[in-house]
Amino acid sequence: MTRDSAASLRTRDSINSGKSSAAPADVATAVLTEAEYELFAELGRPRRVEAGQLLFRRGELGTTMFVIARGVVDLDFGDDLVGKRLGPSEFFGELGLLIGDHVRSADAVAASDGLLIELRHEEFQRLVDRDPGLVSFFLRRAILRVVLNEQSLIRRLRRRNEELQSALDSLYAATHQLNQTEELVRTDELTRLYNRRGLTLHLQEHRERRVHRSMGLLLVDCDRFKQVNDDHGHLIGDRVLQGVANILRSVAGPEDFACRLGGDEFCLLVVTDQREEVMRFGDFIVSTAQNLMQMSHGTPLMCPLSIGACLIDPTHDWNDGYAHADAALYQAKRLGGNRVHWHDMELTSA
Numbered sequence: 001m002t003r004d005s006a007a008s009l010r011t012r013d014s015i016n017s018g019k020s021s022a023a024p025a026d027v028a029t030a031v032l033t034e035a036e037y038e039l040f041a042e043l044g045r046p047r048r049v050e051a052g053q054l055l056f057r058r059g060e061l062g063t064t065m066f067v068i069a070r071g072v073v074d075l076d077f078g079d080d081l082v083g084k085r086l087g088p089s090e091f092f093g094e095l096g097l098l099i100g101d102h103v104r105s106a107d108a109v110a111a112s113d114g115l116l117i118e119l120r121h122e123e124f125q126r127l128v129d130r131d132p133g134l135v136s137f138f139l140r141r142a143i144l145r146v147v148l149n150e151q152s153l154i155r156r157l158r159r160r161n162e163e164l165q166s167a168l169d170s171l172y173a174a175t176h177q178l179n180q181t182e183e184l185v186r187t188d189e190l191t192r193l194y195n196r197r198g199l200t201l202h203l204q205e206h207r208e209r210r211v212h213r214s215m216g217l218l219l220v221d222c223d224r225f226k227q228v229n230d231d232h233g234h235l236i237g238d239r240v241l242q243g244v245a246n247i248l249r250s251v252a253g254p255e256d257f258a259c260r261l262g263g264d265e266f267c268l269l270v271v272t273d274q275r276e277e278v279m280r281f282g283d284f285i286v287s288t289a290q291n292l293m294q295m296s297h298g299t300p301l302m303c304p305l306s307i308g309a310c311l312i313d314p315t316h317d318w319n320d321g322y323a324h325a326d327a328a329l330y331q332a333k334r335l336g337g338n339r340v341h342w343h344d345m346e347l348t349s350a
């Protein structure tokens with residue numbers, strides 16, 4: 001291509017807009033100086049492109065640099081990186097020319113019909129031979145542009161990383177808060193045992209996970225607790241309730257479940273299918289309360305406890321099991337309290 005035809009490739013607009021001469025300040029610009037453009041146009045090959053035509057893909061090896069004579073080209077760097085639109089006199093794919101076999105970092109697509117000038121790696125030496133000064137200036141700009149692009153990419157990635165980190169931190173905080181709230185919703189404030197809602201959720205989780213295990217149920221109720229409040233005040237009453245919770249907490253294994261149902265009523269679920277074992281739990285709780293009562297002088301640390309106990313059949317309705325334990329508790333109270341009573345079927349049918 002001659003110098004005359006090269007000049008004719010350039011649109012008048014781009015010349016008039018002053019893009020053609022790179023001032024020292026925009027040394028990293030993608031716009032070629034007039035002299036560079038003319039040199040590349042002279043040694044390169046013109047190539048017509050149509051709107052939407054793919055020039056190269058990200059990840060492909062390339063050995064060609066392109067200069068836009070007419071039209072516009074979009075560069076898409078993928079992920080969520082900002083793309084670029086290049087116009088007349090701008091160049092792209094320069095590392096292919098300089099290095100040869102360079103991995104493209106973007107998809108290049110003609111965004112309009114246009115005309116490009118292609119320069120292959122093999123032509124690099126010819127460019128140098130023709131005008132070493134001009135090519136060295138171009139090289140400086142091309143390298144600077146790559147470095148600036150890299151730096152801006154690093155900055156963007158760093159910012160993005162910080163944003164992601166802070167989003168992750170907020171997510172952790174929200175999850176933590178949610179867990180805490182969920183835990184609070186399930187917890188009795190006074191005793192820190194599970195509350196009735198906690199029990200309902202516990203049973204629901206078991207049903208959902210299809211955990212079918214036999215369990216012993218102990219319904220624990222304070223005897224004449226109202227009297228404690230009346231005689232010693234609510235604060236002492238609270239302390240007694242906390243004492244009952246401590247006994248239940250101390251006997252419950254990791255798979256067992258202790259909760260305060262409300263007021264002076266508690267329950268303990270123990271994983272077993274043995275009546276004797278459930279009764280052992282019950283006896284231990286009642287006798288521990290008795291021992292604590294003996295240790296109190298004046299201000300009560302504890303009150304007597306009544307317990308209704310039964311085995312829960314995992315294949316039966318929970319409410320049936322609960323009703324059995326409740327009936328047994330009623331019997332324990334009727335017999336004077338301060339004891340464990342085992343549920344027997346006659347009780348419920350009576």
Ligand SMILES: Nc1nc2c(ncn2[C@@H]2O[C@H](COP(=O)(O)OP(=O)(O)OP(=O)(O)O)[C@@H](O)[C@H]2O)c(=O)[nH]1
Nearest residue numbers: 221222223224225226227229234235237238263264
């Ligand atoms: N201190 C305190 N008292 C509570 C709390 N919740 C409920 N109570 C009281 O517990 C008492 C329970 O009374 P009752 O249901 O008659 O039970 P009780 O006096 O133990 O009677 P029996 O069970 O028949 O032996 C009531 O006076 C309630 O006000 C609490 O959180 N703290």
